Amino acid sequence: MPFSSRIYIRRMGFSVVAALLGTLFALPLVWFFFAPFNARAELGLAIPAPFTFANFTTVFQNTFAMQALFNSLVQAFGGVVLVGAAATFAAYALSRSSIPGKSAVTYVLLLFSSVVSGSAAMVPIFLIVSAAGLIDTHLAVILVFAGGLLPTAMFILRDFIDAIPRSYEESAMVAGASPLQAFFDVALPVIRPGIVVVVVWAFVNIWGSFLIPFILLRSDSLMPASVAIYSFYSEAGTPIVTLLAAYSLIYSLPVIALYLFVNWKFGFRFFGGIKS
Amino acid sequence: MASVEFQNVSKSFGAFNALPDISFSIADGEFVCLLGPSGCGKTTSLRMIAGLETPTSGKVLIGGRDVTYLHPKDRQISMVFQDYALYPHMNLADNIAYPLKVRGEAEDKRHARAREVADVLKIGDLMKRLPSQISGGQQQRTSLARALVYPSQVYLFDEPLSNLDAKLRLEARGFLNHLQRDMGMTAVYVTHDQAEAMALATRIAVMDKGRIVQFAPPIEIYRRPATTFVANFVGNPPMNLVPAQAAIIDGKLQLRAEGLDVTALPVSDTIARAVGAKSITLGVRPEHLRIARPDDSNVITGELFANENMGPESLVTIERKDAGRVTARIFTDDEIRVDKTVRLSFDAEHVTLFDSTGARIPAHGE
Numbered sequence: 001m002p003f004s005s006r007i008y009i010r011r012m013g014f015s016v017v018a019a020l021l022g023t024l025f026a027l028p029l030v031w032f033f034f035a036p037f038n039a040r041a042e043l044g045l046a047i048p049a050p051f052t053f054a055n056f057t058t059v060f061q062n063t064f065a066m067q068a069l070f071n072s073l074v075q076a077f078g079g080v081v082l083v084g085a086a087a088t089f090a091a092y093a094l095s096r097s098s099i100p101g102k103s104a105v106t107y108v109l110l111l112f113s114s115v116v117s118g119s120a121a122m123v124p125i126f127l128i129v130s131a132a133g134l135i136d137t138h139l140a141v142i143l144v145f146a147g148g149l150l151p152t153a154m155f156i157l158r159d160f161i162d163a164i165p166r167s168y169e170e171s172a173m174v175a176g177a178s179p180l181q182a183f184f185d186v187a188l189p190v191i192r193p194g195i196v197v198v199v200v201w202a203f204v205n206i207w208g209s210f211l212i213p214f215i216l217l218r219s220d221s222l223m224p225a226s227v228a229i230y231s232f233y234s235e236a237g238t239p240i241v242t243l244l245a246a247y248s249l250i251y252s253l254p255v256i257a258l259y260l261f262v263n264w265k266f267g268f269r270f271f272g273g274i275k276s
Numbered sequence: 277m278a279s280v281e282f283q284n285v286s287k288s289f290g291a292f293n294a295l296p297d298i299s300f301s302i303a304d305g306e307f308v309c310l311l312g313p314s315g316c317g318k319t320t321s322l323r324m325i326a327g328l329e330t331p332t333s334g335k336v337l338i339g340g341r342d343v344t345y346l347h348p349k350d351r352q353i354s355m356v357f358q359d360y361a362l363y364p365h366m367n368l369a370d371n372i373a374y375p376l377k378v379r380g381e382a383e384d385k386r387h388a389r390a391r392e393v394a395d396v397l398k399i400g401d402l403m404k405r406l407p408s409q410i411s412g413g414q415q416q417r418t419s420l421a422r423a424l425v426y427p428s429q430v431y432l433f434d435e436p437l438s439n440l441d442a443k444l445r446l447e448a449r450g451f452l453n454h455l456q457r458d459m460g461m462t463a464v465y466v467t468h469d470q471a472e473a474m475a476l477a478t479r480i481a482v483m484d485k486g487r488i489v490q491f492a493p494p495i496e497i498y499r500r501p502a503t504t505f506v507a508n509f510v511g512n513p514p515m516n517l518v519p520a521q522a523a524i525i526d527g528k529l530q531l532r533a534e535g536l537d538v539t540a541l542p543v544s545d546t547i548a549r550a551v552g553a554k555s556i557t558l559g560v561r562p563e564h565l566r567i568a569r570p571d572d573s574n575v576i577t578g579e580l581f582a583n584e585n586m587g588p589e590s591l592v593t594i595e596r597k598d599a600g601r602v603t604a605r606i607f608t609d610d611e612i613r614v615d616k617t618v619r620l621s622f623d624a625e626h627v628t629l630f631d632s633t634g635a636r637i638p639a640h641g642e
Contacts, residue, residue: 167361170328173348174355174432175375175422185374189365 035245068228091157113151160194278339285334312483565604
């Protein structure tokens with residue numbers, strides 16, 4: 001007998017508990033995919049009968065909410081480009097150059113980054129943005145997000161770049177490449193998987209964030225989807241579950257699409273250029 | 277091709293003084309190996325020729341031109357890295373042709389040239405593969421092809437064979453030797469493998485703790501090691517070193533140590549002077565030791581420690597009581613009879629003597 005009965009019982013017990021926990025967490029997700037297609041959806045879980053797209057039709061007629069999805073894209077895209085580019089250059093410099101005290105700089109930035117994008121700093125941020133005359137612009141949202149996310153992005157990327165041998169760029173430079181050529185031809189393609197991680201992480205962060213755009217923006221025409229979702233509450237403050245569910249599903253699609261795209265396009269890693 | 281020269285070069289990393297002060301010159305067409313244990317400064321020296329490190333002081337010259345502060349890209353050199361540093365996102369054709377790409381060569385031209393070099397190295401059929409899709413030996417040849425694809429003043433090698441298995445390493449070593457004979461290239465080759473250095477170099481610089489201990493042709497290093505460090509580093513297995521008490525009796529040198537019986541070595545002036553210091557180290561290469569006949573005069577006696585049969589030869593190691601081991605390479609054609617106690621003997625002409633500082637004492641008649 002390779003297994004004693006005690007081990008069997010223990011394993012069965014573990015499986016049962018794991019299955020129960022899994023079900024518990026799966027239920028809201030099941031609701032999330034069922035409710036949008038149910039004309040009489042409530043907070044309880046129910047199989048749509050009849051299956052309908054009526055909720056979506058109503059949501060699509062809400063121009064404010066549709067404009068908000070576009071605004072979310074603008075803000076997330078802007079923020080991601082800024083964070084991705086700046087973090088790549090900064091992290092590369094921090095990893096490869098010999099600036100005295102560079103690790104201290106990284107840690108201090110990392111420490112303060114959680115403060116900058118947190119609610120504690122909302123008042124100073126508002127004052128700064130206001131003084132800069134940027135209140136109620138996409139740019140304000142993009143800049144504040146970039147500032148908040150950059151240190152962590154730099155930290156992640158610097159670790160990633162540290163793990164990449166310098167001999168890649170060194171061999172390029174010995175072969176006749178300028179430092180800039182060595183960076184773009186050799187280093188950047190090798191770092192790309194790390195940049196993709198940072199980009200996805202930044203996108204998800206900006207896409208789901210509520211507080212910063214809510215405070216920095218005034219006009220309905222600029223609000224992102226995370227704020228516009230409140231247009232599916234009745235005036236009494238109760239959610240219109242059918243529309244909310246449909247909008248939520250639409251709202252989450254770009255993030256899912258991004259994950260799938262990245263997994264398809266970059267989900268592999270390179271190995272074999274370096275013999276260790 | 278060009279010469280390479282170091283003029284009083286030193287290099288410190290923070291408080292660590294990697295190279296205190298080093299000067300040497302390598303003539304056009306020489307294949308020089310920098311040989312030494314890890315941390316001896318050989319790779320740092322190589323990287324300063326490449327321009328990947330900048331000397332703390334001193335000058336580096338390539339082809340008579342001062343390149344001390346010149347960027348690597350402007351030095352017209354090629355380098356093969358220990359980890360190969362193949363670009364993982366480029367196929368072999370693009371990897372090998374990359375130096376031509378940065379020189380502005382057109383794509384079809386540079387791929388044709390890359391193919392030419394690859395064919396010589398027998399990787400021509402793999403041009404569409406990524407580095408991750410080829411074997412270690414093929415990766416090594418790809419990195420070599422990338423170094424050979426463009427005309428270069430100096431070829432630099434940073435332990436290029438250390439990641440290959442033993443059989444491939446021998447094959448690659450033979451190819452490099454052939455290449456050197458074919459091209460007459462100026463090359464600087466860093467290695468900690470003395471056999472590689474012996475096989476490839478026209479001259480070897482043996483380095484220890486940031487200094488060049490001896491800079492000479494391989495045969496000179498083998499026959500007349502300048503110090504006990506060189507003697508102990510070169511040879512496979514390295515030279516046996518036996519510290520002994522010396523005395524000159526009746527015009528003959530006598531050495532005494534545990535298990536050592538040497539009574540009749542010829543004496544020169546230099547030896548006579550060194551004997552004044554009393555302590556002398558006797559050096560004998562394993563291949564110069566044989567199983568002693570009863571009437572042999574220069575004898576080392578010890579307990580048998582190991583007897584490794586390698587096919588054409590055997591490595592017989594004996595242990596002198598509390599005084600270290602001595603290894604002999606015995607050709608198996610000779611009849612080997614090893615008992616518990618083994619007597620090894622050697623001829624006087626194969627003896628190398630070192631004084632108390634570890635420096636070699638010039639032999640009789642030198």
